[in-house]
Amino acid sequence: MSLFSLRRSPPQSNAPESAVNTPASSKQAPANAAHPLDALTGGAFSAPTSGERASRIREWLAGEPGLEQMTEVFKELSQRDRGAAKPLKEKLDEHKRLKAQEQIAAEWAVKAEALIGQARLNLADAMAWQRDAARAGAPLSREPLAGLKQALAERVKAIEDVQHRVQVERESAVLMAQRIEVMSTKPWREAQQSAEALRTDVAQWQQQASTLADDAQWPSVEPKFPPMLQASRSQLQLVWEAFEAALAQAVAADANPQAPLPAVPVWADELRAARGMDAAVPGEKTAHDAQAAQERRAKVLAELDRALGVLERELAEGHGKATPKAAADVRAVLKSHARLIGPELEARAHAALTQAGDLEDWQRWRADQLREELVKKAEALLQPPEGQRLGGRKMQETLRSLRDQWKATDQGGQPNHALWKRFDEACTEAHKSVEVWLTQVRQQAEAHKTQRMAIIEELKAWTAMHGQSTDWKAQVRELHAFSERWREAGHLSEKAFAEMQPLWKTAMHAAHAGLEAAQAQSVERRRALIDEAKAMGAAPQLRIDAVKALQQRWQAEAHAVPLERKQEQKLWEAFRQPIDEAFARKSSEREKASTALNAHDQRVLEASQAVDAASASGDAQQIRTAMAALEAALRGQAEAAAEPARGGANAVATPAEADATDVKAEETPMAPVADGSAPADAADEVAAAEAPAPAKPAAPPKKIVAVRGDDRPGMKKTEPAGRDDRRGPPGRDTRDARGGFGGRGDGRDARDGRGGERFDREPRGPRLGDAAFRAQRQAIEHAEAALRKLAAQAHGEVLTQLLTAWEQRDASQLPTAQALGSRVNAATRSAWSQSLNGGAPAAVPADALLRLEMAAEVPTPAELLDARRMLQLQLLTRRHEAAPADTWAQDVSRVLAGGFDAGAARRLQNALKVLLKR
Incomplete structure (x- = not known):
């Protein structure tokens, strides 16, 4: 079967195939x-x-x-x-x-032709043409720019050759002048023989200097070279003319004894000796003159030796910067005092000068080395390693630094155009990335500028739209949003920012005009409120309702018109200060009034101090006695004991009693009288309230499921809190007819007799002041902590005595039943004593210790956990056997009957710590 017969044939389309x-x-x-x-x-x-x-x-x-x-x-x-x-x-x-x-090439070709056609070509312009053309992207490798580039390079080379020849001629003039000066130190006849050769050399040098001045590239050399050549020509001409004049005068003096001697000292001495003037005048040179000549010679030799030492030291150290100056100093000494210097020292000086010339060549070589390093650094910028590519700004700074280093290397040295060409091409190629970065920076600057202009226009439109608005909070938020957008609108150059900032400030000032006016009015209103607060605070009687109303007005003003945070805080502090001072004055007066202690508070303070002293003594019985005395002082029992006749008709009330009576009188509501007469006396109402009420059957006590602890002084927190006795004595309704505990007048409780007895409790003492209340509370807390500490110490001593008695098998050392606690009675102690007095001790039963640990719910050593689990499983199968918590006393007897073991003693101690406390 054909493979294509298995595929589904596509649906036939009525359109011709050519249309698909x-x-x-x-x-x-x-x-x-x-x-x-x-x-x-x-x-x-x-x-x-x-x-x-x-x-x-x-x-x-x-x-x-x-x-x-x-x-x-x-x-x-x-x-x-x-x-x-x-x-x-x-x-x-x-x-x-x-x-x-092609367009760029045509443009730069025109510039190159203009440079070539100039009579005076600037070398910097010619070198900059190639750099700028490459930076602009001109095809320097194609014609016509290639030919023009070559032509410019050839002309630059010709100009540099002329400048080099100028330097060579200058050095030649210096050397020739030195030759002439050296000839002046030789005999005049020898100088006469060399005069013709010197004349020829001087004429040839003059001709070469004139040839340089007639060169076609002479106008293009740097401005420093023509004066240099002219100065060398003038100096050589003066030296040669002076030499010719002195030589002519020496020849004339030799021919005519009456002719004057030349100005050259060596020639004059020679002619004077030839005339016989030394023999004719033997006393002319005195001893003084000989000594002066000798001192002068020594001085010259010392100066030459010093200068020569400096030069040799520089040559030995290889320093190239100070070498030219040292060589110049040696050359100057030789030039001025050659006739006073010996041949050995002169040969040494010429050798050092020759070596100094070699060192100058080494300087040029070192400069080329530095240039090659800079070329390598510039070429390395074109292909940086992975992950080390420089950004635009960093590349720009690097290129600028490299060019500055090249300029510093060129100063004082002969340039190397081949290395400069490589260096410039590498820097030009690397600068393309800088141009891309600069383009991006310009684009970003334009975008940021456009964005800021849009913000300014938007702010102007917002100002026109909200000119009549009074929602100042919304305006502050929106203006703040505008400021944030302006701050985040991107970077601008200093010039662009200086142009745009005044526009932004003008627009923002116009937008803030309405808000600033409203804020100024709000500040005036707030100052008026501050004046009212000062007047209110200075008043003798502080009205709370007026203060609240004034604060509400301030809050309404603050919510309506927002101010700058610092200014608003400053105004608020000025507004709050007089009111706070008034409240502080009122509080201080109240504190002064409350600090005056009555007799009851004084007794409570004295009892609290006694409790603190007992707590410091560490005696538990003394602490309990002091706490009982404090509780009695809190309930006023000391006062009652002092005055047993209180309550009589003629008894005089103490201040504490008067305070209690006043409290009861204030807390008892005044019921209206039926006949419309004035209400009864508060004392009569209290007496009526204290009168015995008709007896009624007591309701069965209801089981209390949950209670609220009483945290008042002297009360036990574990007992339920009853009804506050300030509401009145039990069985009497103290609320009015608006709905409380009844108000029905039938004597029934508000809960229908179900809760009256539940809230009954013994009456408490008079109310305490703040100082007395805090003192008695702290005294009770310290006393309870001391009792707990003493109990823990006593418990530890009991356990130590028990373990000591077991270790020594001495029942007399066993603690008493009272010391062991309420969970150990006399029978249990007797059983433990019998276990200690038994026969030879056997091994400690392992199950007894496990049962004790299970009863105390303390951890078992890790190696015995499996045994404890097994024992627990066995206990689960024994239905009628007592639990370990019920038989722990018998288990202790079994342990004490065994022999003492340190590990068993430690386990027994851990279990008894818990069991004896429960």
Whole structure:
């Protein structure tokens, strides 16, 4: 069976096959219609696939079609198939690039021709042309820029050659002048013989200097070279003329004894000796003159030796910076005092000067080494290692630093144009990334500037829209949002920011105008409120309702108009200060009044101090006695004991009793009288309330499930809190007719007799002041803590005595039943004593210790956990056997009957710590 028969045949279409997947079918064109450009492109538009269309387009492009044809074909084909039009797009882009490069090349060719045509060419402009042209993307490797570049390089080289020749001629003039000066130190006849050669050399040098001045590139040399050459020519001419004049005078003096002697000292002495003037005048040179000449010679030798020592030291250390100066000093001494220097020292000086000249060559070599390092650094910027590519700003700073280092290397040294060319090309190529970064920075700056201008315009529109609004809080929020947007709008240059900041400040000032006016009015209103607060605080009587009303007015003003936080806080502190001072004055007066202790508070304070002293003594019985005395003082029993006759008709009430009576009188409501007369006296009502009420059957006590602990002084927190006795004596309703505990007048409780007895409790003592209350509470807390500490100490001593008695098998050391606690009675202690007095001790029963640990719920050693689990399982199977918590006393007897063991003693102690406390 054929493989194709298994496939599902596609649905038949009524459309002709030629219309399927054909671009013309979408436009409902006939199947045999061809594109007008199909014949031009070799069937590219009628090709069935994109790959064939692209292939035919490449074949068509190989025939170099015209620009207009390529543009028209790309316009049509890009709408149909962009992939096939890609080669055509690349061709058009290349054509555009070439055209742009041709324009750039023409522009830079004009600049190069202008530079070449200048009579005076600046070397910096010529070198900058190549750098700027490469930076602009000009094709320097193609004509005409290649030829112009070569022409500029040749002219630059010619100018540099002229400048080099100037330096050479300058050095030649210096050397020739030195030759002439050296000849003046020789005999005049020898100088006369060398005069002709010197004359020829001087004339030749003058001719060469004139040739340099007549060179075509002479106007283009640097300005420092023409004066340099002119100074050398003038100096050499003066030296030569003086030498010729002195030589002529020496020849004349030799021919005529009456002629004057020349100014050259060596020649004058020689002529004077030839005339016999030394023999004729033997006493002319005195001893003083000989001594002066000797001192002068020694001085010259010392100066030359010092200068020569400096030069030799510099040469030995290899320093190149100070070497030229040291060589110049030696040369100056030789030039001025050559006739006073011996041949050995002169030979040493000339050797050092020769070595100094070699060192200058080494300086040039070192400068080239530094230049090569800079070239390598510049070329390394073109291909940085992975992950170390420099950013735009960093690249710019690096290039600037490299160029500054190159300039510093060129100063005082001969340039190297080959290395400079490599260095400049590398820096120019690396600067392209800087240009891309600068372009991005400019674009970002323009975008940020546009964004800021949009914010300013939006702020102006907002100002016009909200000119009449009084929602100041919303305006503050929106203006703050504008400020945040301006702050986050991006970076601008200092110049652009200086231009835009005044516009922003003007717009923001206009937007804040209404708000600032409202704030100024609000500040005036708040100052008026501050004045009212000062007047209210200075009043003798402080009215709370007026203070609350004033504070509400301040809050309404603060909510209506917001101010700057610091200013608002300052105004609020000024408003609050007089009121706070008034309240503080009132509180201080109240504290002064409350600090005055009555007799009851004084007794409570004295009892509290006694409790503190007993707590410090560490005696439990003394602490309990002091606490009992404090409780009695709290309930007023001491006062009652002091005055047993209180309550009589003629008894005089103490201040404490008067206070208690006043409290009861104030807490008892005043009921209206039926006949309209004045209410009864408070004392009569209290007496009526204290009168015995008719007896009624007591309700059975109800089981209390949950109670609230009483945290008042002297009360036990574990007992339920009853009804507050301030509401009145039991069985009497103290609320009014508006709904409380009844108010029905029938004597029934508000809970129908179910809760009256529940809240009854013994009456408490008079009310305490703050100082007395705090003192008695702290005294009780300290006493309870001391009792707990003493109990813990006593418990530890009891356990220590018990374990000691077991270790020594001495029943007399066993603690008493009272010391062992309430859980150990006399029978239990007797059983423990018998266990200690038994016969030879056996091993400690393991199950007894496990049962004790289970009863006390303390942990068992890790190695015995399995035994404890096994014992627990066994106890679960014994239904009628007593639990370990019920038989722990017997288990202790079994343990004490066994022999003493340190580990068993430790386990027994841990268990008894818990069991004896329960």
